[in-house]
Amino acid sequence: MVKPAGLLDIESLDRTEIEAILERARFFQPLSNESYRRLDVLRGKTIVNLFFEASTRTRVSFEIAAKRLGADTLTIAAAGSSVSKGESLVDTLNTLVAMRPNAIVMRHAASGAPQFLARHLQIPIVNAGDGTHEHPTQALLDARTILDHRPGLGGLRVAIIGDIAHSRVARSNVHLLSKFSAEIVLCGPAPLLPGELAQLAPGVNLAHNMDEALRDADVIMMLRVQLERQHEAPMAASEYFRFYGLRLEHLKLAKPDAIVMHPGPINRGRELSSEVADSQRSVILNQVENGVAVRMAVLERILG
Numbered sequence: 001m002v003k004p005a006g007l008l009d010i011e012s013l014d015r016t017e018i019e020a021i022l023e024r025a026r027f028f029q030p031l032s033n034e035s036y037r038r039l040d041v042l043r044g045k046t047i048v049n050l051f052f053e054a055s056t057r058t059r060v061s062f063e064i065a066a067k068r069l070g071a072d073t074l075t076i077a078a079a080g081s082s083v084s085k086g087e088s089l090v091d092t093l094n095t096l097v098a099m100r101p102n103a104i105v106m107r108h109a110a111s112g113a114p115q116f117l118a119r120h121l122q123i124p125i126v127n128a129g130d131g132t133h134e135h136p137t138q139a140l141l142d143a144r145t146i147l148d149h150r151p152g153l154g155g156l157r158v159a160i161i162g163d164i165a166h167s168r169v170a171r172s173n174v175h176l177l178s179k180f181s182a183e184i185v186l187c188g189p190a191p192l193l194p195g196e197l198a199q200l201a202p203g204v205n206l207a208h209n210m211d212e213a214l215r216d217a218d219v220i221m222m223l224r225v226q227l228e229r230q231h232e233a234p235m236a237a238s239e240y241f242r243f244y245g246l247r248l249e250h251l252k253l254a255k256p257d258a259i260v261m262h263p264g265p266i267n268r269g270r271e272l273s274s275e276v277a278d279s280q281r282s283v284i285l286n287q288v289e290n291g292v293a294v295r296m297a298v299l300e301r302i303l304g
């Protein structure tokens, strides 16, 4: 039987597929002060959002995106599901599939969990972030946001700074940006920047010095320090901020019109200063806004 197509990662997508999603997301972007388009293409479809990890942006934007396309949605958090009573992931998913939803959007702390389930279940699965592996819709909305400020991704210098080791956002962005021949600099303290990441995709360089990473950058992508995934004592927030926190004076090193991104949730005073987060150069809330448009494009592609 042919497996239903979902969206599990960016690594296995080709440029044409990515471009098609980004172009369709542009169609869904609302004009300023207007609401997202409302279509009926998914009327009669039911989408289950299954979140085994905390989320605000991804969970809410998938829900809004599905509703804007006319689908019925329901969101289940692990704490309120039978997983908390010892049910296995496969049994939980089989239980949900027996109720005949049309797709499952899933976030899980284990890398590879959505891929594992996609092999065993006859239902499209959309990966909303799996462990430290991938967060495909985040990379798509990041690309959409960059393209709102630049004519193309090719040749851009993108500095991705922070806790690279634990970041599924970094991995998905590296795969996407590399497919479009961007120059990618990954930067962070040595314990959070494993050397093998230089081999993740073509066009990736590593830097431990933030000034080096920021020089002539078109895009500065800051990452959250993922304390919940670190097994060793983390750097104190003040020490981390001193060496890897983005401050206004850093912006002089980048291109004059460089944009500052962060997937959120942000930690002010650790990853970036409030002055940067709230500056004209910050597109952090544009990323959130594009999350709905991109997820509408993804859901329509899978189920429309």
Ligand code: CP
Binding pocket: 054, 055, 056, 057, 058, 059, 129, 135, 138, 263, 264, 265
């Ligand atoms: N960027 C992101 O995944 O945010 P949430 O954890 O709030 O969904």
